[in-house]
Amino acid sequence: MDLIFCIGVFLVSIKDIHCIDGRQAELSRFNFFDIDLLKYAAEDREGNVMVSPASIKSTLAMLLEGAGGITETELRSALRLSPFKDEFREQLNTYLSLLQVNTPGVKISNANGVFVSKKLKLHKHFVSTLSKLYFADIQEIDFSNPFNASDIINRWVGQNTKGLITDIIQPAQLSPKSEMIIANALYFKGLWARGFNPRYTRSGCFHRQGSCLNVAMMELHSELNYAYVDNLRAHALELQYQGGEYSMILLVPLDFEGCAQLVRDLPYMSLPQISILLEPTDIRLIMPKFTVEFNDNVAGPLRNMRVVSLFTKNANLSGMYEGGAPQVDSIIHRVHMTVDEQGTVAAAASSAMVIPLIGAEVQLRVDRPFVFFIRNNKLGQVLFEGKIDEPNIVEDVVPTQSKTKPSNERRYSNKFF
Known part of the structure; x- marks a missing residue:
């Protein structure tokens, strides 16, 4: 044969x-x-x-x-x-x-x-x-x-x-x-149209199967297209590349262990349907860098x-x-x-926690497994896609601890009420 x-x-x-x-x-x-x-x-x-x-x-x-x-x-x-x-x-x-x-x-x-x-x-x-x-x-x-x-x-x-x-x-x-x-x-x-400032990168917990992986977390403050998608129990965020023709879409499940269910549910809601829900929002994005x-x-x-x-x-x-x-x-x-401060090969969010901040800003914390897509915005052509379970572990830095315990509870700033 x-x-x-x-x-x-x-x-x-x-x-x-x-x-x-x-x-x-x-x-x-x-x-x-x-x-x-x-x-x-x-x-x-x-x-x-x-x-x-x-x-x-x-x-x-x-x-x-x-x-x-x-x-x-x-x-x-x-x-x-x-x-x-x-x-x-x-x-x-x-x-x-x-x-x-x-x-x-x-x-x-x-x-x-x-x-x-x-x-x-x-x-x-x-x-x-x-x-x-x-x-x-x-x-x-x-x-x-x-x-x-x-x-x-x-x-x-x-x-x-x-x-x-x-x-x-x-x-x-x-x-x-x-x-x-x-x-x-x-x-x-x-x-990236707006890169992450390396000065704000610090170690933090990435929650996976009940354990805390110490990873390097990047931070970006900007107006980004965002929505909470009820049908997927996930936060959606769009990050655009220079020129605006291509974007990375991040889907971050509400639940710490919700990535598997998110992947199973995706065939019932298309990326164009998700895109329609996105609205410009002041975001403080915290997400891991990885190779x-x-x-x-x-x-x-x-x-x-x-x-x-x-x-x-x-x-x-x-x-x-x-x-x-x-x-x-x-x-x-x-x-x-x-994926790093300057850019990425493909990756973005998956562990989202939305907490109220001062003013109308929303914090999206990618500290759990998540899904990403890189696509052509005009045609919906997906170049790359996947789920990130294990970002790069930082061995020599003690993770910074949040003053508030991570929660699966869905929270919004006053802007969403």
């Missing part, structure tokens, strides 16, 4: 934030995939979880071009694409073209790569479609030498993630029977999203090359994320 490996690489680096200008994202069925992916990747799973729907969509789109029968149907259904190839190709081509941004405040680059055995004869139409519509770089490699093959793939990934991810695949994961690797590398760097590496095979979540035949001997990928009966062995997804 021929094996095809798919690699999705996600990497982000951000620096400087602000609030939204009131534009509401278009609700698109194509974006329903994003919430499904987060739910099945993070549900009932401990620790940090980060995925890039944009990166995985890029990989699945290339597979879709070579798929037929039930495999094609399952991929189209999961991605919510039109049954007509001309229509979904136009949709995917437009989507991928938006993943090339080079402005002073935001830089995004998306690269697709196909690494194919020299023994295979790819269909000309498949090669042409991947090159023209998906901007894919197609290279022939010798899988009989797994060390050399993995080195070629890792160097390609490293170049397209600015050196932040350099070892997505190991020689042991390849074999002479491997026929093709389909890869995607997505890089994002965004500057996280996440590496996973997302075949499991995709199976739960009813993409099943792709990973079996019944996979129909006949449109890729002549002869053989290929199936996908795994979809390897790796994420690098950094």
Whole structure:
């Protein structure tokens, strides 16, 4: 049985934030995939979880071009694409073209790569479609030498993630029977419109499973778009990147142990619905800084999203090359994320406590597991998403203790009455 490996690489680096200008994202069925992916990747799973729907969509789109029968149907259904190839190709081509941004405040680059055995004869139409519509770089490699093959793939990934991810695949994961690797590398760097002042960063408790993790907490005082979402029992906050086209949305559960329930509830309330509720509010935001590496095979979540035949001997990928009966062995997804005073790779709030302060200011304290999204505000296109369970622990600093005991009680300043 021929094996095809798919690699999705996600990497982000951000620096400087602000609030939204009131534009509401278009609700698109194509974006329903994003919430499904987060739910099945993070549900009932401990620790940090980060995925890039944009990166995985890029990989699945290339597979879709070579798929037929039930495999094609399952991929189209999961991605919510039109049954007509001309229509979904136009949709995917437009989507991928938006993943090339080079402005002073935001830089995004998306690269697709196909690494194919020299023994295979790819269909000309498949090669042409991947090159023209998906901007894919197609290279022939010798899988009989797994060390050399993995080195070629890792160097390609490293170049397209600015050196932040350099070892997505190991020689042991390849074999002479491997026929093709389909890869995607997505890089994002965004500057906060309003950065956190490092002078205000201090150690504090991040509450997880009844324990206190000593982490570095950043602080920002600004007018930000905020709402308490009753249906999710969570606080929502939007932090904007320079230029206003991209934002980070933080969802912080009211309850200390409420993140798992929040993830389960997200499919019933879309990000555009949450955005409508947000209103400009004077906020004192306290949130952790962190750096996280996440590496996973997302075949499991995709199976739960009813993409099943792709990973079996019944996979129909006949449109890729002549002869053989290929199936996908795994979809390897790796994420690098950094969040600090200057910016972030993707991350924000999740442990929210709202307490009354002097005046109309609201304090949002992110001191428990939380969910984040980084998205294009106009189209609702989600680049990165995940939940943060374990920010970086600060070993050599004693956490500052609050004068008031943390509470799950929902409190508002007078502004909300």
